[in-house]
Amino acid sequence: MQLTDSCFTKSFYMMGQSLKGCLNCSYCRLTGKEQSKYEKLPSSINPLFRQLPVAVNLFYGDPLLQVEKTIEYLRALEADNHKGPVIIITKGEIWKFPDIKFDLDLHFAFSTFGINSKYDGGSLRTLNANLSSMKNDRIHKYQYSIEFRPVIKGINDSQEAIENIVKIAKKYDAPIGFCGLQVTPELANYFKENNINFEPYEGYDFGLKKAVSKEVEDIFYNMSEKYNVPVFRKTSCLISYSHGLNRDYNAHYYRPNEMRCSKCVMNNTCKSFIQERDISEVTSLNIPFKHTIINKDKHVCYLFKSGVCKFANPDCTNIKGKLIKIEERITSSDVRVIKWLTGYTVDCEFDESEFISDKWSVGKFAQMIDSIKNQLESIQYTNGDLSDIGNEIGISIAKHLTEDNNVNDFIHGVKHGISLIDGTH
Numbered sequence: 001m002q003l004t005d006s007c008f009t010k011s012f013y014m015m016g017q018s019l020k021g022c023l024n025c026s027y028c029r030l031t032g033k034e035q036s037k038y039e040k041l042p043s044s045i046n047p048l049f050r051q052l053p054v055a056v057n058l059f060y061g062d063p064l065l066q067v068e069k070t071i072e073y074l075r076a077l078e079a080d081n082h083k084g085p086v087i088i089i090t091k092g093e094i095w096k097f098p099d100i101k102f103d104l105d106l107h108f109a110f111s112t113f114g115i116n117s118k119y120d121g122g123s124l125r126t127l128n129a130n131l132s133s134m135k136n137d138r139i140h141k142y143q144y145s146i147e148f149r150p151v152i153k154g155i156n157d158s159q160e161a162i163e164n165i166v167k168i169a170k171k172y173d174a175p176i177g178f179c180g181l182q183v184t185p186e187l188a189n190y191f192k193e194n195n196i197n198f199e200p201y202e203g204y205d206f207g208l209k210k211a212v213s214k215e216v217e218d219i220f221y222n223m224s225e226k227y228n229v230p231v232f233r234k235t236s237c238l239i240s241y242s243h244g245l246n247r248d249y250n251a252h253y254y255r256p257n258e259m260r261c262s263k264c265v266m267n268n269t270c271k272s273f274i275q276e277r278d279i280s281e282v283t284s285l286n287i288p289f290k291h292t293i294i295n296k297d298k299h300v301c302y303l304f305k306s307g308v309c310k311f312a313n314p315d316c317t318n319i320k321g322k323l324i325k326i327e328e329r330i331t332s333s334d335v336r337v338i339k340w341l342t343g344y345t346v347d348c349e350f351d352e353s354e355f356i357s358d359k360w361s362v363g364k365f366a367q368m369i370d371s372i373k374n375q376l377e378s379i380q381y382t383n384g385d386l387s388d389i390g391n392e393i394g395i396s397i398a399k400h401l402t403e404d405n406n407v408n409d410f411i412h413g414v415k416h417g418i419s420l421i422d423g424t425h
């Protein structure tokens with residue numbers, strides 16, 4: 001069984017809602033036809049999910065077109081003591097977002113098409129203004145970056161366009177992520193109906209893989225060296241770098257040639273993680289599936305083996321090192337969450353799904369314990385007494401009270417516990 005009230009993408013747990021309108025970028029794979037709303041806090045599924053990377057309002061409807069709602073989700077994550085990076089990916093205007101403090105590991109990723117274009121709802125002017133505001137004007141500082149996407153053959157992939165974005169990144173101290181175009185069958189139809197003639201790079205076809213040619217990648221990496229600006233092929237690599245994580249949370253280091261790890265500023269960090277992982281004697285990990293840890297020299301990615309991915313890189317059939325072997329069939333989102341939490345990739349069969357298996361969901365008792373622990377851990381004051389502790393516990397148990405599990409049960413339990421210690425039992 002899958003949990004269908006929470007949604008996962010390749011790199012994020014998703015919290016947000018879609019709108020009826022957005023910025024009308026022609027290349028967007030989200031059409032707004034299907035309305036989405038996912039508001040569940042990650043920790044309400046499993047306390048471990050407090051560590052997950054979360055994207056806010058990454059459905060159809062830019063986060064800065066719905067600032068109040070975006071802030072509402074951020075405040076909910078903050079109140080829940082969320083620990084993982086929280087990302088706002090936007091083409092909107094940052095002046096609409098108040099300069100306020102969030103106790104979150106917050107990141108603004110400014111999405112750009114690299115040029116001013118009829119295909120794009122953003123502009124280079126807005127990109128510059130947003131980055132300038134982040135670097136120079138705002139009192140409350142958060143991580144930020146540039147997401148140059150999608151890079152499309154013959155449209156926005158010239159050396160001039162790429163160099164211009166790298167210069168902007170240099171000016172405002174922003175790392176860059178880039179990727180090609182992902183095209184769903186619906187989007188392919190939309191292109192056809194609207195006479196939009198985007199072409200895939202040679203050797204690729206449009207599909208899941210956001211491919212760009214080697215030549216275009218070379219321009220990015222050459223510019224990265226020339227201007228000393230970190231560039232990343234994958235969003236998770238960029239976020240992991242910006243937020244000082246000890247590895248790419250999406251475990252792309254299993255495909256080091258494809259990801260050009262040797263050119264990456266995180267290379268040593270990811271390598272240390274791999275070395276420690278491969279010498280560790282860990283035999284089981286905190287995941288809800290029966291598993292073993294195995295060593296493989298030539299693991300083949302299941303997406304390639306099952307024919308879903310038609311454009312595999314040689315790395316995809318040469319995966320080395322320790323992996324988690326799971327016999328049961330799980331979902332692609334389960335695989336992602338396992339990578340995010342453990343840093344291990346998974347040897348198993350899986351179905352493509354934006355949902356995870358219900359095995360992740362912890363029971364009510366575990367949720368209540370987590371809620372009390374989390375509330376007490378997030379106390380900001382250092383002097384207090386038992387009434388303060390009672391108050392904090394009251395706040396945390398209030399959300400779990402039911403007719404069968406009411407406050408008198410709790411008080412009865414507290415009195416019983418005391419009686420066991422003071423001899424009045």
Ligand code: SF4
Nearest residue numbers: 237253261264266270
């Ligand atoms: S070293 Fe490789 S896996 Fe690690 S962050 Fe860089 S590109 Fe990603």
